[in-house]
Amino acid sequence: MxxxxxxxxxxxxxxxxxxxxxxxxxxxxxxxxxxxxxxxxSTDVDKSPFDTGGGHFLDVKDPAVTEFVFSYLPEDEWDLYERDSRIDLYGDMIGSPIEANIWQLPEDRQKRYLDAIGSAGCNTGLPKPEKFTDWIEWKLGSAIAEDYMLPYNRKMFGEDLDSLGTYWLEKLPNVSYEETKLSCANHRPYGTQPGHARFYYPKKYGYxxxxxxxxxxxxxxxxxxxxxxxxxxxxxxxxxxxxxxxxxxxxxxxxxxxxxxxPEELAAGLDELKYSSIVTEYVPERLDTKAHWIYYPDPKLSYHRILVRHNFCPGSNGYWTETNLTRFDTDRADKAQSAYFINDFAYPLNTAxxxxxxxxxxxxxxxxxxxxxxxxxxxxxxxxxxxxxxxxxxxxxxxx
Ligand SMILES: Cc1cc2nc3c(=O)[nH]c(=O)nc-3n(C[C@H](O)[C@H](O)[C@H](O)COP(=O)(O)OP(=O)(O)OC[C@H]3O[C@@H](n4cnc5c(N)ncnc54)[C@H](O)[C@@H]3O)c2cc1C
The missing domain is CATH 3.50.50.60 (FAD/NAD(P)-binding domain)
Structure with missing residues (x-):
């Protein structure tokens, strides 16, 4: 053919x-x-749609793409949402991205984060590092690195964060020190919004x-x-x-x-590529929040993100978790007879x-x-x- x-x-x-x-x-x-x-x-779990590969939303940013997608699933079969994503910072719930929303924290914690951002490498003139882990501290300071970025990314991508490079970081939100200070003074976020600031999700179906x-x-x-x-x-x-x-x-x-x-050299190169695997699991509990999804950096919790289904899937219940396969307890899930789905290839890792x-x-x-x-x-x-x-x-x- x-x-x-x-x-x-x-x-x-x-x-x-x-x-x-x-x-x-x-x-x-x-x-x-x-x-x-x-x-x-997607499949149906507890009589409503469930995205087996993790929470999936259609970004509005490219009209050629949305027009193409709508030619299969027409626009009037989708709802349009303003993103509400949050971070559970060890009990304090704030908006995401963290550096635009620390104004929602108690004042002593705001000060700790602000001081650390002020003395971060990018604000004191140090050159941009080559490793992702060093870049986090260079860009956001040691306090956000220790409390959020390092534990969260370890939970999502796996323990070997040191192997990741920095060439892909335009994907992350970019909020300057000045903008973070401004948001603490004026109690509202500043800076570029993360992806999916507005997104579509089907009215009656999964993605x-x-x-x-x-x-x-x-x-x-x-x-x-x-x-x-x-x-x-x-x-x-x-x-x-x-x-x-x-x-x-x-x-x-x-x-x-x-x-x-x-050629052997190219085959050997493929052997060096890394990826991470994600498990999604349904929890039939209704949460009292308007968030579409919530990030969890706390290493004591196995999952790193939850998707609050009833806030984007009309008439549904419950939420689902996303967990790196290395942190997921299949015995526990089997005993509980919960609905879970393993995605062997979830994130291609941006190794150096x-x-x-x-x-x-x-x-x-x-x-x-x-x-x-x-x-x-x-x-x-x-x-x-x-x-x-x-x-x-x-x-x-x-x-x-
Ligand atoms: C947790 C998570 C959340 C995400 N959230 C969003 C979001 O909100 N919005 C968004 O737009 N994108 C999101 N994405 C990204 C989105 O999933 C991908 O961009 C998209 O699925 C990529 O499509 P693809 O066809 O390139 O790869 P895939 O979707 O991975 O498709 C590859 C296909 O190849 C098949 N396959 C694999 N190996 C073989 C083999 N050996 N032989 C035959 N078939 C094979 C697989 O079964 C699969 O059907 C998210 C991804 C993850 C992991």
């Missing part, structure tokens, strides 16, 4: 639908699971519904329960069975057991060596018309709106 697309998450589904829209029908999508949607899948509809549009051009186990880069063949002129890889290359024709590894790998594979796309194909911390845009652009470049 002309195109073989590996993975039926948002990247693969968008690329495949773009092909279809351009009149190209000579393609097939291979998906290891029995349903489409990838990390954006995964948009992707089920994209999958429906593809009909039998998706082959489910078909795990990719081998790629032959010279023959452009997958699982010794499927051959295509071009292969679009949206699956984690490290999930493929056999890479034939890949990753950009060079992926650049070499992607250059080599594209020279063979095997093209990496999306969160795993490019090993980037992309959200679904970003991968949809990248898939639309790639399809336009290759086909339209």
């Amino acid at each position: 002309k195109y073989l697309i590996l993975g039926a998450g948002p990247s693969g589904l968008t690329f495949a639908n773009m092909l279809l829209r351009s009149g190209e029908k000579d393609f097939l999508v291979l998906e290891r699971d029995k349903t489409a949607g990838g990390l954006c899948r 995964g519904e948009a992707f089920l509809r994209m999958a429906d549009a593809l009909g039998d051009r998706i082959r489910y329960n078909e795990r990719v186990e081998s790629i032959d880069y010279d023959k452009k063949t997958v699982n010794d069975a499927y051959h295509a002129d071009r292969i679009i890889v949206t699956i984690p290359p490290v999930s493929v057991m056999r890479h034939t024709g890949l 060596g990753k950009p060079a590894i992926m650049k070499r790998y992607l250059e080599y594979t594209s020279s063979k018309d095997i093209i990496g796309l999306g969160r795993w194909g490019e090993w980037m911390h992309y959200n679904s709106d970003v991968v949809i845009k990248r898939a639309m652009d790639l399809a336009k470049e290759l086909v339209v």
Whole structure:
């Protein structure tokens, strides 16, 4: 066939639908699971939608993306929300991001955080560090680092935070020392807002519904329960069975057991890539809060974030937790017969060596018309709106 697309998450589904829209029908999508949607899948738990890959919201920022998504799940089937996200700072509940909201804390704690930010490296003229852990203290000061950023990120990404670089930090909110001082004086947040300041969530469904509809549009051009186990880069063949002129890889290359024709140095690079796994678990308790989600840095709690479902899913109950797999007690969850879902590939980690590894790998594979796309194909911390845009652009470049 002309195109073989590996993975039926948002990247693969968008690329495949773009092909279809351009009149190209000579393609097939291979998906290891029995349903489409990838990390954006949803199911029903306690009679309401539950996003099995963690809380998923559609950012409003790119009209081309929202228009594309709305052509499958129309705009009037979504609600629009103003983000209300909070941090439970060991019992004190404040808004997020922390550096714009410490004014909500008792005054002595505000002073401790402000003093530490004032003497942080970025405010005393020290050069930007290379490691994520050093950068946190350099940017936000030792107090926020110790109380929030280090414990929270350890809980989410895993203990090996020292291996992370700093090249990806434009994803984090940027609030200056001056803006933090201003917010303490005027009792309101200043500075750039984090992602999803406004977001859409489906009225009657989970987030995964948009992707089920994209999958429906593809009909039998998706082959489910078909795990990719081998790629032959010279023959452009997958699982010794499927051959295509071009292969679009949206699956984690490290999930493929056999890479034939890949130079040894590149295969060794793939072995160095790291990722973290997340478990979501349902808790059937109604919380007295208006927050959509809450971050928990306290190391004594296994989970790092909860999603307060009844605040974005009309008519629902309860909340769900997100926990790094290494901190999740499956025996406890099994005994409690709770609903939980393991996502083996959740976060591609931004380790210091990753950009060079992926650049070499992607250059080599594209020279063979095997093209990496999306969160795993490019090993980037992309959200679904970003991968949809990248898939639309790639399809336009290759086909339209
Ligand atoms: C906790 C969490 C919260 C998030 N919140 C948001 C949010 O609020 N908003 C947002 O826009 N984005 C959010 N994201 C990011 C979003 O999940 C991703 O951007 C999106 O799912 C990426 O799509 P993808 O198709 O590139 O990858 P995936 O969704 O991971 O899809 C990859 C597909 O490949 C399949 N696959 C894997 N290995 C193989 C194999 N060997 N053979 C065949 N198939 C295989 C998988 O089953 C999957 O279907 C969040 C992610 C996480 C982890």
